[in-house]
Amino acid sequence: MDTYFFVLAYDGTAFNGWQAQRKEHLRTVQETLEGAAEKIFGVKTSVTASGRTDAGVHAVGQVCSFCADTTIPPEKLADCFNALLPCDVRVQKSGRAEEGFDACRGAKRKTYVYSLYFSRRENPLKERFCVRVGGMPDFEGMSAAAKMLEGEHDFKAFCAADSSAKTTVRTLFGVELRRENTLTGEELHIYVTGNGFLYNMVRTLAGTLLDVGFGKRTLADVERALAAGDRTAVGRTMPAKGLCLVQVDYGNPSAAGKNFTEFS
Amino acid sequence: MDTYFFVLAYDGTAFNGWQAQRKEHLRTVQETLEGAAEKIFGVKTSVTASGRTDAGVHAVGQVCSFCADTTIPPEKLADCFNALLPCDVRVQKSGRAEEGFDACRGAKRKTYVYSLYFSRRENPLKERFCVRVGGMPDFEGMSAAAKMLEGEHDFKAFCAADSSAKTTVRTLFGVELRRENTLTGEELHIYVTGNGFLYNMVRTLAGTLLDVGFGKRTLADVERALAAGDRTAVGRTMPAKGLCLVQVDYGNPSAAGKNFTEFS
Numbered sequence: 436m437d438t439y440f441f442v443l444a445y446d447g448t449a450f451n452g453w454q455a456q457r458k459e460h461l462r463t464v465q466e467t468l469e470g471a472a473e474k475i476f477g478v479k480t481s482v483t484a485s486g487r488t489d490a491g492v493h494a495v496g497q498v499c500s501f502c503a504d505t506t507i508p509p510e511k512l513a514d515c516f517n518a519l520l521p522c523d524v525r526v527q528k529s530g531r532a533e534e535g536f537d538a539c540r541g542a543k544r545k546t547y548v549y550s551l552y553f554s555r556r557e558n559p560l561k562e563r564f565c566v567r568v569g570g571m572p573d574f575e576g577m578s579a580a581a582k583m584l585e586g587e588h589d590f591k592a593f594c595a596a597d598s599s600a601k602t603t604v605r606t607l608f609g610v611e612l613r614r615e616n617t618l619t620g621e622e623l624h625i626y627v628t629g630n631g632f633l634y635n636m637v638r639t640l641a642g643t644l645l646d647v648g649f650g651k652r653t654l655a656d657v658e659r660a661l662a663a664g665d666r667t668a669v670g671r672t673m674p675a676k677g678l679c680l681v682q683v684d685y686g687n688p689s690a691a692g693k694n695f696t697e698f699s
Numbered sequence: 700m701d702t703y704f705f706v707l708a709y710d711g712t713a714f715n716g717w718q719a720q721r722k723e724h725l726r727t728v729q730e731t732l733e734g735a736a737e738k739i740f741g742v743k744t745s746v747t748a749s750g751r752t753d754a755g756v757h758a759v760g761q762v763c764s765f766c767a768d769t770t771i772p773p774e775k776l777a778d779c780f781n782a783l784l785p786c787d788v789r790v791q792k793s794g795r796a797e798e799g800f801d802a803c804r805g806a807k808r809k810t811y812v813y814s815l816y817f818s819r820r821e822n823p824l825k826e827r828f829c830v831r832v833g834g835m836p837d838f839e840g841m842s843a844a845a846k847m848l849e850g851e852h853d854f855k856a857f858c859a860a861d862s863s864a865k866t867t868v869r870t871l872f873g874v875e876l877r878r879e880n881t882l883t884g885e886e887l888h889i890y891v892t893g894n895g896f897l898y899n900m901v902r903t904l905a906g907t908l909l910d911v912g913f914g915k916r917t918l919a920d921v922e923r924a925l926a927a928g929d930r931t932a933v934g935r936t937m938p939a940k941g942l943c944l945v946q947v948d949y950g951n952p953s954a955a956g957k958n959f960t961e962f963s
Contacts, residue, residue, distance in 0.1 A: 444822050444883075445823055493824060495822065495824055495883045513820060525820055525821045527820055556777060556781060556790065556792075557781070557786070559708055559709055559788060560710055562786065563827070564824060615881075618812055618814065618888060619943075620759070679824070
């Protein structure tokens with residue numbers, strides 16, 4: 436048995452998240468991949484991701500790992516899988532990993548991006564991967580709040596109340612706002628890089644920054660949320676479709692890593 | 700009767716182009732809008748676009764005009780229509796136009812963008828509006844060819860052989876390549892602004908530039924296509940889904956015009 440990694444891209448719209456569900460009628464990325472693996476390797480194969488993504492969340496740099504006994508060259512596995520996968524999930528890159536590599540346990544940091552656009556009316560070309568905001572926020576205020584979130588904090592206030600996480604302390608290495616003029620109009624991308632994320636954390640964080648941008652919350656609210664874990668000080672959990680997992684780092688350039696596009 | 704204009708955005712994927720078809724089962728943008736207009740105004744209403752877009756072609760800045768007798772304030776018409784329209788077409792802006800304004804006859808220049816991305820493998824987040832190219836072209840060569848296309852030329856070689864256009868002479872005010880690093884990887888946008896376009900012209904032009912980028916055609920081929928109308932000197936017609944109409948100018952800032960997003 437050898438260990439392999441994939442870098443995956445998927446449009447989460449029609450998936451019920453990453454993780455295989457007990458209810459068989461729920462389509463998930465994991466089950467879809469494991470189904471293809473069983474056809475290719477002839478045996479049930481368990482595929483582990485860097486982390487679960489929720490229903491409706493997208494990915495361009497998700498990393499997963501699995502063990503298999505195969506004569507297919509590692510870099511050709513991507514094409515073998517892609518030939519069997521539905522068009523909303525694609526292996527971008529495949530390769531052999533070091534023995535014992537586990538895409539979940541090995542992940543050192545992940546970057547998620549939350550995407551917003553600003554328009555009084557829906558733009559059908561943006562609606563799939565981006566969330567509409569009906570006014571222009573104060574970007575400077577949002578950036579100031581973003582800076583406060585960086586570092587090691589107890590993010591209890593930013594996670595769903597039913598979270599089963601042992602500790603709610605996480606380190607965010609960067610929370611960065613990037614305004615981008617795209618073909619179809621301006622977008623705001625909130626890049627969040629951390630050593631781990633609580634359930635709904637990035638989506639709640641995005642909602643909180645937006646509230647600051649519209650003057651509904653202050654920097655003092657953000658401080659209170661971080662210091663006292665006060666859930667009433669944070670914004671709403673933004674919709675899943677604006678969230679995308681873009682990169683997973685393993686602190687080892689030879690393993691998996693950055694490149695979700697082949698030529699970049 | 701007053702004259703109105705709309706700025707429209709649509710995802711062309713599930714439309715059989717702009718123009719109403721005799722075959723009733725073909726869904727078009729024009730029929731969809733005229734259906735909504737009939738419900739709102741209570742009478743059949745003919746809607747004219749700046750130009751037809753083909754099946755599968757998208758728009759963020761399409762402009763259309765129509766005449767109606769209504770007490771609805773002009774700027775509120777957008778929301779009235781959006782309440783009835785399917786989610787793949789949206790009025791971005793509405794207003795009253797000068798009497799006699801015709802979105803087709805009045806159009807002075809239009810800008811289309813053809814979008815490409817570069818990857819050995821499909822990216823599900825890009826596939827809807829962007830065409831994949833499996834290698835990296837020579838962008839400088841492509842830009843040199845693009846410059847040759849600017850100005851007044853006979854574009855006969857770049858249009859479908861069955862075109863019924865009276866003259867195949869058109870003026871391109873700009874053919875510009877812009878490389879953009881998006882969230883999901885690098886894209887190339889080919890911006891083409893002209894006083895008019897022949898059937899399939901932008902898509903064939905994109906195919907020709909790409910051939911130059913991969914050394915399959917030379918600048919001399921492009922020259923021959925322009926000078927002698929030689930269809931064998933141009934590239935293939937690229938897929939519709941990479942094409943988007945982004946702007947229509949009427950040479951009059953008070954009419955319709957640029958802004959397809961409200962806040963830009």
